[in-house]
Amino acid sequence: MQSADKPITLQIANRKYARKKIVAIEAAALVFAEKGFHGATTQDIASEMGIQQGSLYYYFKSKEQALQEVCEYGFENYVERMQKIGSKEQPFEAKMLAIVTSHLSNYRSKNNAMKVHNDQRLYLPVERRALIKKLGSEYRELLEGVLKEGIDEGVLRPDIDTHFIAYSIIGICNSWGGNLVRDDALDLFETIEQCSDLILYGTLIPTKRNKHEK
Amino acid sequence: MQSADKPITLQIANRKYARKKIVAIEAAALVFAEKGFHGATTQDIASEMGIQQGSLYYYFKSKEQALQEVCEYGFENYVERMQKIGSKEQPFEAKMLAIVTSHLSNYRSKNNAMKVHNDQRLYLPVERRALIKKLGSEYRELLEGVLKEGIDEGVLRPDIDTHFIAYSIIGICNSWGGNLVRDDALDLFETIEQCSDLILYGTLIPTKRNKHEK
Amino acid sequence: MQSADKPITLQIANRKYARKKIVAIEAAALVFAEKGFHGATTQDIASEMGIQQGSLYYYFKSKEQALQEVCEYGFENYVERMQKIGSKEQPFEAKMLAIVTSHLSNYRSKNNAMKVHNDQRLYLPVERRALIKKLGSEYRELLEGVLKEGIDEGVLRPDIDTHFIAYSIIGICNSWGGNLVRDDALDLFETIEQCSDLILYGTLIPTKRNKHEK
Amino acid sequence: MQSADKPITLQIANRKYARKKIVAIEAAALVFAEKGFHGATTQDIASEMGIQQGSLYYYFKSKEQALQEVCEYGFENYVERMQKIGSKEQPFEAKMLAIVTSHLSNYRSKNNAMKVHNDQRLYLPVERRALIKKLGSEYRELLEGVLKEGIDEGVLRPDIDTHFIAYSIIGICNSWGGNLVRDDALDLFETIEQCSDLILYGTLIPTKRNKHEK
DNA sequence: AATGAATGAGCATTCATTCAT
DNA sequence: CATGAATGAATGCTCATTCAT
Numbered sequence: 001m002q003s004a005d006k007p008i009t010l011q012i013a014n015r016k017y018a019r020k021k022i023v024a025i026e027a028a029a030l031v032f033a034e035k036g037f038h039g040a041t042t043q044d045i046a047s048e049m050g051i052q053q054g055s056l057y058y059y060f061k062s063k064e065q066a067l068q069e070v071c072e073y074g075f076e077n078y079v080e081r082m083q084k085i086g087s088k089e090q091p092f093e094a095k096m097l098a099i100v101t102s103h104l105s106n107y108r109s110k111n112n113a114m115k116v117h118n119d120q121r122l123y124l125p126v127e128r129r130a131l132i133k134k135l136g137s138e139y140r141e142l143l144e145g146v147l148k149e150g151i152d153e154g155v156l157r158p159d160i161d162t163h164f165i166a167y168s169i170i171g172i173c174n175s176w177g178g179n180l181v182r183d184d185a186l187d188l189f190e191t192i193e194q195c196s197d198l199i200l201y202g203t204l205i206p207t208k209r210n211k212h213e214k
Numbered sequence: 215m216q217s218a219d220k221p222i223t224l225q226i227a228n229r230k231y232a233r234k235k236i237v238a239i240e241a242a243a244l245v246f247a248e249k250g251f252h253g254a255t256t257q258d259i260a261s262e263m264g265i266q267q268g269s270l271y272y273y274f275k276s277k278e279q280a281l282q283e284v285c286e287y288g289f290e291n292y293v294e295r296m297q298k299i300g301s302k303e304q305p306f307e308a309k310m311l312a313i314v315t316s317h318l319s320n321y322r323s324k325n326n327a328m329k330v331h332n333d334q335r336l337y338l339p340v341e342r343r344a345l346i347k348k349l350g351s352e353y354r355e356l357l358e359g360v361l362k363e364g365i366d367e368g369v370l371r372p373d374i375d376t377h378f379i380a381y382s383i384i385g386i387c388n389s390w391g392g393n394l395v396r397d398d399a400l401d402l403f404e405t406i407e408q409c410s411d412l413i414l415y416g417t418l419i420p421t422k423r424n425k426h427e428k
Numbered sequence: 429m430q431s432a433d434k435p436i437t438l439q440i441a442n443r444k445y446a447r448k449k450i451v452a453i454e455a456a457a458l459v460f461a462e463k464g465f466h467g468a469t470t471q472d473i474a475s476e477m478g479i480q481q482g483s484l485y486y487y488f489k490s491k492e493q494a495l496q497e498v499c500e501y502g503f504e505n506y507v508e509r510m511q512k513i514g515s516k517e518q519p520f521e522a523k524m525l526a527i528v529t530s531h532l533s534n535y536r537s538k539n540n541a542m543k544v545h546n547d548q549r550l551y552l553p554v555e556r557r558a559l560i561k562k563l564g565s566e567y568r569e570l571l572e573g574v575l576k577e578g579i580d581e582g583v584l585r586p587d588i589d590t591h592f593i594a595y596s597i598i599g600i601c602n603s604w605g606g607n608l609v610r611d612d613a614l615d616l617f618e619t620i621e622q623c624s625d626l627i628l629y630g631t632l633i634p635t636k637r638n639k640h641e642k
Numbered sequence: 643m644q645s646a647d648k649p650i651t652l653q654i655a656n657r658k659y660a661r662k663k664i665v666a667i668e669a670a671a672l673v674f675a676e677k678g679f680h681g682a683t684t685q686d687i688a689s690e691m692g693i694q695q696g697s698l699y700y701y702f703k704s705k706e707q708a709l710q711e712v713c714e715y716g717f718e719n720y721v722e723r724m725q726k727i728g729s730k731e732q733p734f735e736a737k738m739l740a741i742v743t744s745h746l747s748n749y750r751s752k753n754n755a756m757k758v759h760n761d762q763r764l765y766l767p768v769e770r771r772a773l774i775k776k777l778g779s780e781y782r783e784l785l786e787g788v789l790k791e792g793i794d795e796g797v798l799r800p801d802i803d804t805h806f807i808a809y810s811i812i813g814i815c816n817s818w819g820g821n822l823v824r825d826d827a828l829d830l831f832e833t834i835e836q837c838s839d840l841i842l843y844g845t846l847i848p849t850k851r852n853k854h855e856k
Numbered sequence: 857a858a859t860g861a862a863t864g865a866g867c868a869t870t871c872a873t874t875c876a877t
Numbered sequence: 878c879a880t881g882a883a884t885g886a887a888t889g890c891t892c893a894t895t896c897a898t
């Protein structure tokens with residue numbers, strides 16, 4: 001399954017490099033998540049990888065570049081997953097559960113990178129944020145699309161502001177995502193269920209809702 | 215109403231100092247909010263105040279001390295207000311509106327300090343966080359108390375986890391608070407209304423809620 | 429004789445700073461002259477001044493800035509002196525002597541700065557070289573002007589290329605200037621005399637010059 | 643004409659190595675000429691050669707070694723050519739033209755190496771400069787010899803200081819050599835003519851020279 | 857009450873050099 | 878012959894902090 005245009009040794013070298021680059025990104029993610037971008041040192045990252053400080057520059061051109069790559073890594077596959085969720089035929093409640101699951105489970109697999117993306121991406125100069133911004137917008141727009149569909153299907157209240165709700169969903173998820181990263185004991189599935197429950201049903205007892213209806 | 219044990223000139227001096235100290239805290243809050251604790255320099259804060267870098271140490275013993283004071287300043291009166299809200303006799307919906315209002319309007323008045331409290335307080339060494347932690351816990355516990363009352367009164371669904379919901383409310387509010395600080399054009403009252411609406415009623419159309427009930 | 433618009437203490441502070449800045453420039457000049465711009469370290473310069481490395485940045489914003497200031501310092505008064513020489517009424521031979529004297533004696537007073545200007549200025553990015561370039565051009569043009577006058581007055585051979593000769597004079601002077609800096613024992617006045625003698629009369633015996641005339 | 647004690651394949655390998663070594667020296671010369679010894683990196687040289695940084699050490703034991711070899715390469719054949727010029731029977735004027743031609747034309751063929759020799763050789767530790775120094779002294783002494791002969795033959799003014807004039811000739815040539823390297827448009831032969839003209843005849847009109855004679 | 861000056865430790869980054877493959 | 882990978886020391890620069898005035 002090797003492409004014919006490159007010698008095998010080079011492919012191996014590339015693969016080796018690529019593997020270690022992932023290690024580098026994850027080390028950077030861990031350190032940035034714990035200490036913040038400016039509070040972290042390249043020495044911290046290098047130590048985390050078990051290499052010398054200077055050697056880090058074989059993998060990142062600069063500390064800023066490292067932050068950028070961590071943020072992008074944290075968002076990888078994110079949009080795709082939202083696309084899949086949106087395109088499937090299933091009741092709205094199931095979609096919402098899938099959305100929250102996708103968002104929160106990411107915190108457990110690429111936990112640090114996501115946290116870094118949320119908390120530290122603004123320390124990047126705008127030039128470096130182009131891709132990250134694009135992905136974030138796409139994500140939110142897809143989410144808004146799901147919500148609009150929900151309204152069209154007569155499942156969601158037509159008076160909600162999809163833009164506002166989309167932001168709020170992301171806000172709740174990020175808020176709990178932070179807790180998930182900080183606290184290993186927190187149960188992922190319980191958290192997912194409670195989040196989607198809150199988003200769907202709010203806190204009031206249904207029968208009391210008559211008050212709300214005009 | 216001046217205390218008799220200090221000469222008037224000193225009192226005036228103190229008053230002047232106190233006034234400028236507030237300026238210092240707000241300058242620090244602004245800078246920390248924009249650049250993060252580690253990304254900000256004492257020079258930045260001094261410039262913001264229009265004084266020399268060295269003179270800053272007349273107001274703060276250290277940069278860390280400044281962060282601590284900003285965080286505490288950001289939380290001032292917070293707990294008190296929650297206490298008042300909890301003790302008043304009023305329908306749950308009104309209480310929730312009051313809670314969200316208290317939380318979010320703070321972002322517009324002490325905006326930067328609150329943002330700093332949320333985003334940067336973890337960069338303080340634990341020993342400096344004692345007061346801040348205590349205030350935060352009290353706040354959350356009061357909020358949980360309000361929720362429990364709601365359940366006892368038969369207004370809130372008894373199956374909700376008050377701990378989880380309290381955290382979520384704070385999460386949504388902080389998330390939107392960040393937007394309020396970042397985006398001056400965002401309408402405060404509309405945001406407040408939509409937040410409490412989401413928390414109370416969720417997103418589904420009431421009649422569809424039958425699905426949820428067993 | 430103090431200007432009325434600034435408090436005396438500030439004037440003193442400025443004067444103190446200005447004095448130490450000269451010390452800084454001369455220290456930098458010495459170090460750059462000895463080791464070259466890239467071979468010199470900011471530690472070297474600080475040591476030469478008897479201060480800590482970090483303190484150097486109180487006087488120079490960057491190492492490059494230091495080089496720029498050294499180069500400009502090395503050329504200070506240079507153009508003015510050439511202007512004076514050109515405007516005086518005196519035989520051409522005397523003017524040439526004055527020119528060489530001006531150029532070479534500078535190597536003994538601001539010796540290192542001049543050497544640095546000649547050898548290292550090209551390591552400055554073009555933006556930083558604007559003033560230095562302008563001064564250099566003015567200097568050469570003034571020199572060419574003197575040569576043209578010499579031709580007009582019938583003293584200089586009309587077949588010489590004033591542009592070429594100006595460059596050559598500067599070349600000879602810089603070449604000997606380098607020796608003057610390197611070798612303290614070298615006699616300044618003898619060097620001056622021999623330089624202007626060579627420029628004026630060449631090396632051939634006059635009577636042999638008939639060969640040259642057509 | 644192959645020496646019998648080495649297998650042909652090795653000789654071919656050596657020849658190949660020698661050819662590439664020249665390439666290496668010229669790459670180093672170019673880079674050193676442009677950026678200075680300390681301003682140049684081994685990466686720069688390797689890039690210039692189209693090889694990897696680490697591979698450079700196959701051709702040079704160290705960066706310093708590279709500088710040494712560039713300087714020596716720049717001076718190769720130099721002394722020999724001066725010897726030839728000195729030993730030929732020809733009028734002094736012709737000799738001077740030959741000397742300047744030899745010196746300046748070298749700047750166009752081995753241009754960078756010569757420039758490096760002139761500007762950067764002092765960054766070599768003394769022990770590495772032995773050969774270079776010896777060659778330089780020989781060169782200057784040969785030149786002085788030619789000048790002395792000129793005096794003995796009654797062509798040169800007996801009052802000139804041959805040591806001073808030799809240095810001056812080298813100074814003028816190096817000064818113009820730098821220009822030749824920097825400015826490709828500069829005409830080599832014109833420059834040569836004007837240089838030797840200046841050295842021989844100075845700038846004054848012959849008839850005016852009476853003033854000079856006592 | 858404020859400042860100019862200095863400090864010294866820390867940090868990101870560069871780079872000559874080495875070496876197993 | 879050549880390279881990828883790594884090293885470790887050095888270096889320019891920043892910055893919190895101090896202190897005499």
